[in-house]
Amino acid sequence: MATSATTRLLDAEPQPIELDWAATALVIIDMQRDFLEPGGFGETLGNDVSQLARAVAPCASVLAAARAAGMLVVHTREGHLPDLSDAPPAKIARGAPSRRIGDPGPMGRILIRGEAGHDFIPELYPLDDEIVIDKPGKGAFYATDLGEILQNFGIANLLVCGVTTEVCVNTTVREVNDRGYRCVVLADCCASYFPEFHEMGLNMIKAQGGIFGWVSSSAAVRAAMTPEILATETSNQRTVGAAQ
Numbered sequence: 001m002a003t004s005a006t007t008r009l010l011d012a013e014p015q016p017i018e019l020d021w022a023a024t025a026l027v028i029i030d031m032q033r034d035f036l037e038p039g040g041f042g043e044t045l046g047n048d049v050s051q052l053a054r055a056v057a058p059c060a061s062v063l064a065a066a067r068a069a070g071m072l073v074v075h076t077r078e079g080h081l082p083d084l085s086d087a088p089p090a091k092i093a094r095g096a097p098s099r100r101i102g103d104p105g106p107m108g109r110i111l112i113r114g115e116a117g118h119d120f121i122p123e124l125y126p127l128d129d130e131i132v133i134d135k136p137g138k139g140a141f142y143a144t145d146l147g148e149i150l151q152n153f154g155i156a157n158l159l160v161c162g163v164t165t166e167v168c169v170n171t172t173v174r175e176v177n178d179r180g181y182r183c184v185v186l187a188d189c190c191a192s193y194f195p196e197f198h199e200m201g202l203n204m205i206k207a208q209g210g211i212f213g214w215v216s217s218s219a220a221v222r223a224a225m226t227p228e229i230l231a232t233e234t235s236n237q238r239t240v241g242a243a244q
């Protein structure tokens with residue numbers, strides 16, 4: 001890979017990876033109230049939603065670093081149109097949830113676009129100029145414009161955070177890998193309702209020499225981004241100083 005002024009070595013498993021920040025996007029998967037808060041889709045399926053809280057602070061630290069470095073940021077949301085026309089009946093009928101997709105709940109209709117539960121958690125709320133991908137499936141490429149968007153921005157690598165590790169994160173990583181992108185999943189920025197599935201979900205990605213991608217951490221990303229973060233902080237201080 002040709003190195004440029006924006007290329008950095010990121011500590012990762014199964015081996016460190018060189019990334020050009022200018023060709024790298026941060027993708028945050030489904031950090032929505034429906035998955036992380038009581039009364040949403042996750043809880044209707046019988047899950048302990050408090051298991052996902054551990055990913056929020058690390059994810060927020062990477063989001064702040066990515067914003068400081070001027071990296072492309074993409075947020076995804078799983079959910080369906082109010083008339084359920086994009087929700088396969090097999091998905092709605094599955095299992096024995098306390099409320100099904102589209103049913104009314106304490107945060108509005110379960111997993112429906114525009115409802116309070118479908119929105120992002122406040123700690124990771126997108127800025128106006130960041131990209132939001134609404135997806136009806138588990139993967140971020142199925143029935144979305146994500147592929148075209150990444151191509152238009154010249155993106156070759158993704159840093160991936162979000163929930164849940166073994167469902168929407170894993171599905172998206174597999175889709176990304178098949179499309180030729182290099183994908184680094186940040187372990188502490190992801191979570192599952194089942195800690196053992198989180199561990200296995202990460203192991204599946206990085207096994208066999210990195211069969212689907214790499215696994216790294218928020219600390220490693222922040223360390224690799226330090227020059228960019230410091231540069232932005234210094235220039236912000238200069239701007240603030242100049243205004244005084």
Ligand code: C5J
Pocket residue numbers: 029030035078138163164165167168169
């Ligand atoms: C699930 C997701 N678990 N975002 N969705 O149904 O992982």
